[in-house]
Amino acid sequence: MKSRGLAAITPNAPLAPFEFERRELGPDDVVLDIAFAGICHSDIHQVRQEWGPALFPMVPGHEIAGVVTAVGDSVTKFAVGDLIGVGVFIDSCRKCTSCVQGLQQYCVEGMTGTYNTLERDGTSVAYGGYADSFIINQDYAVHIPSNLPLAGVAPLLCAGITLYSPLRTWGAGPGMKIGVMGLGGLGHMGVKFAHAMGAEVTVFSHSPDKESDALEMGADHFVVTKDTSLLKPLHKTFDLILNTVSADLDINTYLDLLTLDGTLVVIGLPGKPYSVNVGSLLNGRRRIAGSMIGGIPEIQEMLDFCGKHSIVSDVEVISAGYVNTAYERTVASDVKYRFVIDASTF
Numbered sequence: 546m547k548s549r550g551l552a553a554i555t556p557n558a559p560l561a562p563f564e565f566e567r568r569e570l571g572p573d574d575v576v577l578d579i580a581f582a583g584i585c586h587s588d589i590h591q592v593r594q595e596w597g598p599a600l601f602p603m604v605p606g607h608e609i610a611g612v613v614t615a616v617g618d619s620v621t622k623f624a625v626g627d628l629i630g631v632g633v634f635i636d637s638c639r640k641c642t643s644c645v646q647g648l649q650q651y652c653v654e655g656m657t658g659t660y661n662t663l664e665r666d667g668t669s670v671a672y673g674g675y676a677d678s679f680i681i682n683q684d685y686a687v688h689i690p691s692n693l694p695l696a697g698v699a700p701l702l703c704a705g706i707t708l709y710s711p712l713r714t715w716g717a718g719p720g721m722k723i724g725v726m727g728l729g730g731l732g733h734m735g736v737k738f739a740h741a742m743g744a745e746v747t748v749f750s751h752s753p754d755k756e757s758d759a760l761e762m763g764a765d766h767f768v769v770t771k772d773t774s775l776l777k778p779l780h781k782t783f784d785l786i787l788n789t790v791s792a793d794l795d796i797n798t799y800l801d802l803l804t805l806d807g808t809l810v811v812i813g814l815p816g817k818p819y820s821v822n823v824g825s826l827l828n829g830r831r832r833i834a835g836s837m838i839g840g841i842p843e844i845q846e847m848l849d850f851c852g853k854h855s856i857v858s859d860v861e862v863i864s865a866g867y868v869n870t871a872y873e874r875t876v877a878s879d880v881k882y883r884f885v886i887d888a889s890t891f
Contacts, residue, residue, distance in 0.1 A: 550676025550891050551865055552602040556594040559869045563602060567680045568669055575623050575683050576615040582674040583608030583700040584884040589872050591661050599661050606674030607633045607659035610689060610699040620683050628689035632702035633838050634658055635685050636665050647842040677891045687845045690852025697857025700883040701848065704858060708735035708787065709847040710839035711810045712742060715785050719743035724786040728755045731789035731812060733859060733882045736762045741854045773798055789813045800825035808832045858883050864890040
C-alpha cells in the first residue's frame with residue numbers, strides 16, 4: 546500500500562517529503578486515512594538519534610487520528626467510516642503476563658513501536674504517522690468518540706494516556722490533592738484529567754505566564770517554582786505528584802511535599818539520573834514510581850472518558866511544510882500545548 550508523508554532520511558536531517566509502501570492488507574488489519582498526527586518530543590529525540598542508534602529513513606509519529614477506509618476479512622472491531630486512533634505501539638508478543646492483562650506497553654519481549662523499529666516479522670520497517678495513510682492490526686487500534694474533534698484527539702494517543710494511566714493507577718478522585726509538575730504537552734493533560742476526576746489540583750511551573758491557562762484548564766492552585774521557598778508551606782501536603790518535567794531538577798524538593806504514603810510518579814525522562822535523599826522517602830513512607838503510556842484497554846477507557854467530559858488536547862494545527870519549524874519551537878517550549886499536523890497537507 547503506497548503512502549506519502551515526511552521522513553528524516555538520515556540522523557538529524559530535516560524532515561522532507563517521502564513516498565513509501567506499507568504492508569498489504571491482512572485478514573486482521575485495518576486501513577485508515579490519517580486526519581491528524583501529533584508531534585511528540587520523543588519524535589524529535591529519535592529523528593536526532595539522541596536515544597541511541599535508529600532506523601533511517603524514519604517516518605515519525607505515534608499520535609494518530611483518522612478514519613477507517615478498509616478492513617480485512619476477519620476484522621470485527623472496526624467498520625469502514627469509523628473514527629480510529631493509533632498510539633505509541635502497534636504490536637506486542639500477545640502471550641506474556643503483561644500482554645494478557647492488557648498492559649501491552651510493558652510486554653516482556655518488548656512492545657513493537659509505531660516507528661523506528663522492525664515489525665514482529667523482523668524484517669518490515671515500521672513507519673509512523675507523519676503520513677496520509679496507515680495500516681494496523683485491529684487489536685492495537687482504538688475507537689474515537691464521535692463528539693471529539695480529531696485534531697485535539699491525536700495527542701491523547703500519547704500525551705493523554707501518559708497522564709491518564711498514573712492518575713487511574715493511583716486512584717485520583719475527590720478528596721485527593723494532586724500536584725502536576727510542568728504545564729506542557731504532558732502536564733496540561735494531567736491538569737484536565739485530574740480536575741475531571743474530582744481532585745484538588747496544583748500546578749508547579751517555572752513559567753508565571755502560564756497561570757491563567759492552568760486555572761482555565763481546571764487547576765485550583767498555581768505555584769511558581771523559581772523561588773523554592775514558596776514550596777515550604779506545602780510540605781507533607783500532596784497525595785500524588787506527577788512529574789512531567791524532563792529537565793534536571795532536585796527531586797527531593799518535591800518528595801518533601803508528599804504526605805504519608807504519598808507517591809511521586811516520574812513521567813518525563815530527565816537527562817541524567819536523579820540523586821535521591823533516602824531520608825525524604827523514609828519520612829512518610831513515600832514512594833517514587835514510574836509510568837509509561839497505557840495498554841489498549843486503558844487507552845480506550847481514556848478516550849471514552851474524554852468523550853464523556855469533552856476533553857481534548859490544546860493544539861496548534863500546522864501544515865506539513867511547517868514541521869521543521871515546529872520541531873525547533875517544541876524544543877524551545879514555544880507551543881500551547883501540542884503541535885498537530887494536518888495530514889491533508891502531505
